[in-house]
Amino acid sequence: MTDSSSWKAFTVERAEHVAQVTLIGPGKGNAMGPDFWSELPQVFAQLDADPEVRAVVLTGSGKHFSYGLDLPAMAGDLGQVLADKAQAKPRTDFHAMVKRMQGAITAVADCRKPVVAAISGWCIGGGVDLISAADIRYASADAQFSVREVKVGMVADVGSLARLPLIIGDGHLRELALTGKDIDAARAEKIGLVSDVFDDAAAALAAAHATAAEIAANPPLVVHGIKDVLDHTRSAQVDDSLRYVAAWNSAFLPSEDLTEAITAVMQKRTPVFRGR
Template sequence: MAYECFEVTIEDKIAHIRMNRPEALNTMNKAFWNELPEIIHDIDNNARARVIVISSTGKHFSGGMDTTVFTGDRDAPKHDRYIMAEALRSNIKHIQHSFSCMEEARMPVLFALHGGVIGGAVDMISAGDIRWCTKDAFFSIMETNIAMTADVGTFPRLQRYIPEGWAKQMAYTGMRLPAAKAKEIGLVNDVFDTHEEMMDAVMGVAREIAANSPLAVTGCKVLINYGRDHNTADTLDYIGVWNAAMFPPPHMAEAFKARMEKRDPDYPELSELRDTAM
């Protein structure tokens, strides 16, 4: 399927989503917010891949929100400010879901970043599982510099990955956080000299993930995220429930057999999900 803002390829159980509006600095226009969740849900619901990689094109990963998103329909009927505020809240929830769907997807979402990761792009990458970048990358919560508060996911997520003090400094100032500091404080796992080197490394990790049991990997994602949001006792209890229901002896037997036979294991894929209730 053709998209305005993205190119999507799926090969060897790896889905590669490339942001593809370099002439517009890959800013996030109205099509972006609708296409991204459509792509993620399609991959997830239909179990089309075991891992998702998101990268970009051009000078910057993304310049953040496209200003056309703020303009609205100038010909729309005018309402009082309370009615407009309620409508805006609903629209913000829709936009937030465009990123939350990556966190909710059953397979890991990996980000390969370069150039500017600005404004809404920081919200976006905060919803992924692992991030890498090139040495020219920088990260900026730019919303503060245009007199607004970031609202699409930066604040509940960013401080899970970096110290609270750095999250606050970035947010209060709109500063540019350089790649080296991003690695130092844990926002990215590694920094590469070139885009080619980064993509080779990221795709290498993606291949390693795709070689593992999809059920085991999604279990890791679910339980790591659950542990992040709950205390140790609750998380240990939920891990017990998860393994009691989904511990797969046949998958483990296949893993050991494949090792003995010096071949790649053959695991079943995740099930396709229903779009509607039964």
Template sequence: MAKSEYECFDVEIENNIAHIRLNRPEKLNSMNKAFWNDLPEIVEDIDQNARARVIVISSTGRHFSAGMDLSVFAPDPDNKIDGADKHVVAEMFRSNVRRIQHSFNALEEARIPVLFALHGGVIGGAIDMVTAGDIRWCTKDAFFCIQETNIGMTADVGTFPRLQRYIPEGWVKEMAYTGRRIDAAKAKEIGLVNDVFETQEECLAYVMQTAKEIASKSPLAVTGCKVLINYGRDHNTTDTLDYIGVWNAGMFPPSHIQEAVAAMGEKREADFPDLLPLRKTPM
């Protein structure tokens, strides 16, 4: 078992499951500068060094997350922009947004599944975060809100390209244009979450059990599923089928299939090789 602590997160890795827990409840788990820096570092370390086969993300306190911490919007005292060309300032803003977007892109780009156990408020930037994962579950007290509209801005960290993959466009627009909350029951009805639980403990227990089941499967098969499902989401059927053929031509694993069948026949856990760590630097 391995544990690490960060300003905004606790991280525990055990039995091939990495559990990342937002742990700044006194601030409603709002996303300060440390959050944006630490999250991709944690996820990429787990993924690139093959430390686990699945990631579970949960939270503490009253709310999953209140979204962006207002401190993120404070001027950087080391960045003197007074009197600077407005176009240069706009380029700097765009580049900074792209860096923040990368923090959630890391969840989607990870080779392993990312599962969310949600409770309380999932607000603003938290919508961006959870839609970058693979599967979401929540408690009955959970609610979801595109808060950016309520504070006079347009969500810019991933809500719109990702949320409309999971729920009908009409619901994306209603949530975005009005800034209204939707409750857990509605979130399940429209497909944002897979199921709703009475308590946070029940929700997390179910998600961890699901993670355990995923971790028992061939990591190569699971990462193949993630790659091809995401590819199929963004490409037509013909292109996706062709890519599946290319994938299996290079990574079809007879030995993994034989082990899975043998384990089922012998009523035991299958023994599959883990994914390999990635290079520290590009080739």
């Protein structure tokens, strides 16, 4: 059954106690623009409240899971904090925007219904933030991952730095976050970012649905309890990290390097960073 809500960035389908949430853009490669950030918490609030849904499969439409933050679509919001660097108002507004974006990803992590992500193609930046909020992650053999914010003059601030230490460990995260390098599905499985790798996108999605169905067949209150207990020990650490990075980026994000990064993306060229 397809959700009757007219989402712009998602489709939602429900069948036999499992919901499938599919990223559909509208940006290229399911890039995360304003619609994504405003709709994501609403989608997962509805699924959390739906007694017929016991597990969720999260995937992307087309060849790629997500290219991450849609910089052209979000440039206006970023431009406000860059336009008047010394003033409190744009920094305060930017801090509030970061908190809203963090809240959107946290809505996935906090959903009482376990979330199984099926990832194919590129999963970049905000895409990694999003899958870090899932309970289980599967990939197709063509999947590639990148914590790429450093490449565009930003500190990742909506979930990766808070949640990935608990998934892949501190050392692997430092390598990915400090280099912005790309890793393939085999490497992602080796470091624990994904639980398993499948031949293609269809097989990965089928595996995600099979696992979601297994979860949905268990007593739902017990499943909720398992998630609650597992999340209890980590929630304070994640919340503290998110609060700190929101404040840090509000203070230090404005830079010539960030402007250069956004300009380079628009002009499709390699940025030149000068540490200013």
